Amino acid sequence: MSNEEKKYNTPLLDQLIDKKSGFSIPEDYFENVESSILLHIKKSELASNPFNTPQNYFENVDSRVFAQIKDTKSNTIFTLNRFWIPISIAAMLILNIGIFTFQKQEQSFEMADMENWLENGTVNLNTYEIASVYEEELENIDLTDFIETEEIEDYLYNDMNEILYYE
C-alpha cells in the first residue's frame, strides 16, 4: 500500500481483513480448467460455419440483387405480353360470336319458352324477376275483385294439399 493510499486512513481494511476474500475453489480446478476450455473451443469450432464466401461478397450482394430485380421486372412485362395478347384476341373473338348468336336467338324468343323454362325448373327466378316478366298480366289483375270464402276454402283444400306433398 502506497503512502498516498495510507493517508486515506482505513485501519480496518489494513489490519482486520488482511486482504483475504474468503472465496475458495474446487480441488484441482486450475489443473483441469485448461483442458475444459480447449474442449469448448474445439466444440465451438466444429459448430461454426465451415463455408466461406468470396471476398467482398456481402458488400456487393445488395447491388447485384437490385440489378436482378430490375431484370426480372422487364422480363415479366415481356412474358405477360406474350401470354395475354393471344388470350385477349381469343376472348374478343368468342365475345363477338356470343353476341351475334344471342342476338339471333333473341329474335325467336317467345313468352311461351320462358313459361316452359319456369315450369320445368330450367330457370330459377325470384318474385321480383317473375313480376318483371309478367308485368302486363299483373297490371290487369283487379285487386278489388271479391273472392268468396268458399272459393278460397276449396282452393286451399284441393290445391294446397298437393303443394304440401311436394314440400
Add this chain to the structure above:
Amino acid sequence: MEMDERLLVAQLQDSRTLDAAFKILMAEYKERLYWHIRKIVLNHDDTDDILQDTFIKVYRNIGNFKGESKLYSWMYRIATNESITFLTKRSREMKIDSEALHSHMVNNLTSDVYFDGDEIQLKLQKAIALLPQKQQLVFNMRYFDEIKYEEMSEILETSVGALKASYHHATKKIEDYLTKD
C-alpha cells in the same frame, strides 16, 4: 509490449503455433483472470463459465489484437466486459436492478460451499456489493489484486486520477460500513 509478450502474440497469431501458444497463455493468466472474474460475480460456477467464454473470445479474436495495449490488459478488459454483461443479463432475467442483484449474490454466499470466509469477510463483501459498479471494480483490482493504477487505467479505460478518486471513495464507504455496528 515486452519481447516475450511480442513473441507470444506472434505465435498466437500464427495458425501453425496458435494451439501451443494458447496453452502457454492459459497457464500464465488463468488464475489471475479467474480471481478477477470471481470478485465480480462471486459464485464459482458463474466464474467458470465466464472464464471459459473469456478465453474463447481471446482465441477467436487474437488475430485482431494490434498490440496497442498489453496482452494482459486486453484480456482483463475482455474478462471485465464478459462479467458485466453476465450481471446485466442476470438482473434482466430476475427483473431486479443491479443493486438488488448484488445484495442477492452476497446473501447467497452464506450457503455457497466455495465461500469459507469469516464474519468480517462476509461483511466486507456486503459492503463492496453496496458500491457503484465502477468503484467495486477499482476496489477489487487495487485492494485484492494490487494492480497498479497505470495498468488499471489501460484495462478500465479511465484516467489514473479518476481511478484514485474512485478507490478513495470506495475505501471510505467500506470503512464506514464496517464500523457502523
